[in-house]
Structures are given as structure tokens and as C-alpha cells.
Amino acid sequence: MNMIRGIGAQLGFYVVLSLFFLPNIGASEAENRSDTCSTHTILPGPKGDVGENGDIGEIGKPGKEGPMGSKGDKGKFGDLGDQGLIGKIGPIGGKGEKGHKGLPGLRGGKGKPGTFCDCGRYRRAVGQLDLKVTHLKSSLKFVKNVIAGIRETDEKFYYIVKEERNYRDALTQCRIRGGTLAMPKDMATNSLMAEYISSLGLLRVFIGINDLEKEKQFMYTDNTPLQHFSNWKPGEPNDGSGYEDCVEMLSSGAWNDVDCQLTIYFVCEFMKRAT
Ligand code: GN1
Numbered sequence: 001m002n003m004i005r006g007i008g009a010q011l012g013f014y015v016v017l018s019l020f021f022l023p024n025i026g027a028s029e030a031e032n033r034s035d036t037c038s039t040h041t042i043l044p045g046p047k048g049d050v051g052e053n054g055d056i057g058e059i060g061k062p063g064k065e066g067p068m069g070s071k072g073d074k075g076k077f078g079d080l081g082d083q084g085l086i087g088k089i090g091p092i093g094g095k096g097e098k099g100h101k102g103l104p105g106l107r108g109g110k111g112k113p114g115t116f117c118d119c120g121r122y123r124r125a126v127g128q129l130d131l132k133v134t135h136l137k138s139s140l141k142f143v144k145n146v147i148a149g150i151r152e153t154d155e156k157f158y159y160i161v162k163e164e165r166n167y168r169d170a171l172t173q174c175r176i177r178g179g180t181l182a183m184p185k186d187m188a189t190n191s192l193m194a195e196y197i198s199s200l201g202l203l204r205v206f207i208g209i210n211d212l213e214k215e216k217q218f219m220y221t222d223n224t225p226l227q228h229f230s231n232w233k234p235g236e237p238n239d240g241s242g243y244e245d246c247v248e249m250l251s252s253g254a255w256n257d258v259d260c261q262l263t264i265y266f267v268c269e270f271m272k273r274a275t
């Protein structure tokens with residue numbers, strides 16, 4: 001501080017001296033004047049006393065922001081956090097492997113004594129089932145044959161059953177299948193049946209006409225009499241030997257009365273719509 005004050009005093013001295021001798025002139029001119037007055041040397045006075053200390057200056061302006069410091073060291077482990085909430089239920093896991101077979105259980109208690117077997121009852125039931133199976137097989141065979149070789153008009157189906165039966169049994173066979181022995185009531189139907197017989201290479205089949213009720217009064221199996229149509233072979237019906245009460249159709253389509261106990265194939269008819 002003292003050194004600063006000394007320098008300040010010297011500067012003040014030279015400033016005062018310059019103002020005194022060199023008003024309004026440049027530096028080089030002042031030097032020439034000094035040379036001119038060098039014979040009248042003026043010496044400086046003694047150094048004055050040290051002045052009083054100045055007052056404390058005002059607080060300086062804040063300095064510029066310093067550069068960013070280097071990255072600090074890694075901190076220590078933080079304190080243990082609070083326990084989190086319970087998470088969502090996870091997805092269903094895969095099926096586990098099959099476990100080992102368990103040990104066998106304890107032996108069961110002794111059973112109650114058996115009851116008497118009514119074997120006869122079961123045998124009868126089995127027998128009835130066998131009959132039904134046989135009937136179903138027969139029906140199935142019939143249906144298959146019908147599909148394979150049927151004839152039809154607008155109203156009816158005709159089917160020749162190639163099983164040798166007497167007249168009564170033939171009629172029964174047609175009826176249990178939902179029909180009756182065929183009844184040709186016009187020439188068109190008669191011709192259709194004749195073609196059917198001959199197409200199978202047959203010579204004769206029973207048809208649904210008889211005079212069982214009253215000799216010489218031929219009736220259809222639906223109990224209607226012959227009316228506007230018949231197709232008797234010439235010379236027939238002759239009631240040969242006195243007991244020809246049933247009628248067959250020959251492959252020509254002609255009719256002949258024969259013994260009802262004759263066993264031959266027969267032709268059934270089935271209505272297409274229920275009457
Ligand atoms: C047949 O076989 P015979 O002649 O005695 C037929 C009769 C006919 C007759 C015609 C079972 O009798 O129905 O009317 O020929 N009997 C049989 O000649 O076919």
C-alpha cells in the first residue's frame with residue numbers, strides 16, 4: 001500500500017510540473033524547452049508525509065462464471081428404498097410332467113353274495129333281438145333290390161320279388177313291406193309289368209287277382225272287381241282241375257288262373273303317396 005501511495009505521489013508531481021511548464025505544447029517541444037532551461041535547474045522538494053489511508057472501496061462486481069467442473073466421483077449406495085407394491089399375477093405356466101404312478105390302493109372289502117340270475121328272461125330278450133335283426137336284414141335286402149330294379153308309373157312303384165311263394169305268402173310279403181300284390185287295371189300298367197317280367201328273363205309271376213271268394217268272380221286284392229279291363233290268355237280262366245283260383249301274369253302280359261299253392265315269384269306295388 002505504501003509503495004502504491006509513493007508511486008501516486010510521484011505521478012502527481014510530474015503532472016503538476018508538466019502543467020506548469022508546458023501548457024498547450026507537444027512532448028517534443030517540451031524536451032527542447034527543457035534543453036533551453038537546463039542552465040536553471042529546479043530541484044524537487046522533499047518527500048511529503050504519507051497520506052491518510054483511503055476509505056474501503058465498494059464491493060467489486062461479481063466475476064465471470066467459471067468453467068464447468070470435472071465430473072464428481074461416484075456416490076455411495078443410497079439408503080434402502082420403501083418396499084414396492086405387489087406385482088400383477090404372471091401368465092399360466094406350462095403343464096408339468098406326468099407324475100409317477102401311485103401306489104396300489106388297499107384291497108376292497110368282500111362283495112355281497114350275488115343274486116340268482118334269471119337267465120331265461122335274458123335268453124328270451126336275446127332271441128327277440130335276433131328276430132328283429134333278421135327282419136331288419138331282410139328289409140334292407142328288399143330296399144336294396146327295390147332301388148336296383150324298380151318300375152314306376154305316376155302313382156305307383158312296382159317291384160318283382162324273386163322269392164318263390166304261394167299266393168297267400170306272396171300277398172303277405174307285399175303287405176308287410178307296405179304294399180300289395182300288383183293290380184294291373186289298364187293296358188299301360190299291364191304292358192309295363194310285362195316288360196318288367198321279360199326284362200328279368202322270367203316266364204310268370206303272381207299278380208293280385210283271384211276268385212277265392214266266389215268262383216268265376218275275379219277280384220283285385222283291394223276287394224274291387226275287374227271292371228273295364230282284363231288281359232286273359234285265350235282259353236283262360238279255365239279253372240283247370242277245378243281249383244285254379246289265383247292269377248299269374250306271363251312274360252307276354254297275358255293272364256292265366258292257376259293253383260294258389262303254386263310257388264313262384266311275385267310282383268308287388270307300392271303307392272307313391274298315402275291315400
Ligand atoms: C297248365 O299243365 P296243365 O295243362 O294241366 C296251367 C293251367 C292252364 C293250362 C293251359 C300249373 O295246366 O293253368 O290253364 O296249362 N297250369 C299250370 O293249357 O301252369
Ligand code: CA
Nearest residue numbers: 211239244245
Ligand atoms: Ca277258379
Ligand code: CA
Nearest residue numbers: 238239240257
Ligand atoms: Ca288256368
